[in-house]
Amino acid sequence: MATQATAPRGISFLQFALVLQTLTIFLQAVSAGLLLTSSYGELLHGVGARVMYGASMLYLLAAVLAWKPGGGSVRPVRHAAGFLLLASVQVVLGIAHVPSVHLPLGVAMFGLSVLALVRR
DSSP, rough: OOOOOOOOOOOOOHHHHHHHHHHHHHHHHHHHHHHOTTEEEEHHHHHHHHHHHHHHHHHHHHHHHHHHTTTTTTTHHHHHHHHHHHHHHHHHHHTTTOHHHHHHHHHHHHHHHHHHHOOO
């Protein structure tokens, strides 16, 4: 009986974490718009910031778990660590109310996350 090595049909934990991170960054842009137009926007943006930060930590965990057992490339770990660093800077800038850097960095983070997603 011959066996055939095939790739799994579902998405990996790493891909799931990256999709989740990308979605949470996008939702932060939506909640930023609500921040400007509604009374509950600040609450949504604050909660979303925590969720986005958690998603970035999950992405780093998934990258380490994908790299360590299989001995694969360390590149996803570097990318995930970079996203976590950017998320940390975003949180600090948001708390400090520095929108002139906070907003463009958020756009850059979304673009980089989509780029990482497309490259997977």
